[in-house]
Amino acid sequence: MDNTGKKSDSASCKTKVALTLLTLLVIFTGFLKLPDDQAHDMLNDSMVAAGASFAVARSLDATISVAQSTGVSVGIASIDLGQVLNPLSDLIDKFSWVMTVAVGSLTLQKILLVISSSKPVNILLAIAGVLFLAVLWTEKFSSLQSVAVNAVKAAFLLRFAVVVTVGLSLSADNFFLDEQIKESSSQVETVSQVVTGLSKSNAMSEQETVDGGFLSTLKNKFDNLSSPAEKATQIKESVEDSILGFMNLITLFLLKTILLPLGFLLFTKRLLMKVGSAG
Numbered sequence: 001m002d003n004t005g006k007k008s009d010s011a012s013c014k015t016k017v018a019l020t021l022l023t024l025l026v027i028f029t030g031f032l033k034l035p036d037d038q039a040h041d042m043l044n045d046s047m048v049a050a051g052a053s054f055a056v057a058r059s060l061d062a063t064i065s066v067a068q069s070t071g072v073s074v075g076i077a078s079i080d081l082g083q084v085l086n087p088l089s090d091l092i093d094k095f096s097w098v099m100t101v102a103v104g105s106l107t108l109q110k111i112l113l114v115i116s117s118s119k120p121v122n123i124l125l126a127i128a129g130v131l132f133l134a135v136l137w138t139e140k141f142s143s144l145q146s147v148a149v150n151a152v153k154a155a156f157l158l159r160f161a162v163v164v165t166v167g168l169s170l171s172a173d174n175f176f177l178d179e180q181i182k183e184s185s186s187q188v189e190t191v192s193q194v195v196t197g198l199s200k201s202n203a204m205s206e207q208e209t210v211d212g213g214f215l216s217t218l219k220n221k222f223d224n225l226s227s228p229a230e231k232a233t234q235i236k237e238s239v240e241d242s243i244l245g246f247m248n249l250i251t252l253f254l255l256k257t258i259l260l261p262l263g264f265l266l267f268t269k270r271l272l273m274k275v276g277s278a279g
Contacts, residue, residue, distance in 0.1 A: 016136055023129045023152070030125045030159050036117040039163050040110065042170040046256070047106050049181065053249060054099040056188050060242075061092045088191070088239055091246050098250045102257040109166055109261065116162045121155075128155035157272055164268050169260035181252050187245030191238040 029035070064085045115121065128151040135141045135148040 019136060020133055023133055026156065026160075027122075027126050027129045030117075030122045033117055035163050035167065036113060039113055039166040039170075043106055043110050043113070043166060046170060046173070047103065049178075050099060050103050050106065050253065050257075053181070053185050053188075053253075054096070054103070056185060057092050057095050057099070057246070060188060060191065061089060061096075064089045064092070085239060088243055088246070091243060095246050095250055098253060102253040105257040105261070109162065112162045113166060116159055121159050125155040125159045128152045153272055157269060161265060161268050165261050165265045168264040168268075169256070172260055173256050177252050177256055180248065181256075184245040184248040184252065187241045188249070191242035191245075 128148070131144070132148040132152045135145050141148075
């Protein structure tokens with residue numbers, strides 16, 4: 001019986017030492033702020049990427065506005081470029097709204113990150129940790145065990161939930177979403193270049209018609225007749241690719257800035273609650 005009691009006391013002492021070291025490590029990490037700085041850098045990179053995609057979309061929208069009344073010659077026929085681009089223009093409006101929400105979400109995460117890493121929150125974490133250690137090592141405070149455990153869980157959640165959520169969601173973004181965002185953005189940039197080129201080409205053709213007279217007009221019509229189908233196909237394919245690109249970007253940015261952070265936040269909270277209940 002004595003040996004069993006000694007083994008039990010030894011195991012209990014080791015558990016207390018382990019919990020003490022873990023508590024001190026958590027408090028030290030909270031004041032260190034290294035994870036918070038890394039999370040800030042990751043959020044800044046995400047905001048730059050979101051801003052770049054938003055700028056491309058607005059640039060394309062401006063180009064579409066200029067091309068609304070533009071017709072592109074394809075042989076003896078003509079394509080109403082503005083009519084072809086109308087669905088894309090409507091999608092850009094929806095994309096702009098989504099990007100506003102996405103940038104707002106990233107900004108909110110930065111604000112919450114600043115709050116969670118502030119000195120008052122770290123002091124609150126330290127106080128909760130000291131209370132927990134006092135209950136752990138002093139029998140006369142054993143009646144406060146549930147209070148101390150709940151205080152530590154709340155302080156830990158307040159201090160680290162945001163940084164863990166941001167780190168996990170942006171890490172998932174770097175591994176799985178970043179390449180897809182770049183690919184979709186390149187599709188959007190391609191149609192922007194095509195529309196800009198076609199608009200400029202149409203303007204130059206009109207100027208040459210005015211300056212060169214009948215022979216210049218005849219030459220331009222002959223050039224257009226050489227590959228009319230290719231020009232029409234290029235316009236339609238570029239617009240279709242761009243629509244797919246915008247739809248992918250809408251999905252990816254919603255996943256990156258809203259769904260993943262919320263999912264990881266709930267996961268972190270439930271994990272902490274289960275650990276605390278098991279303890």
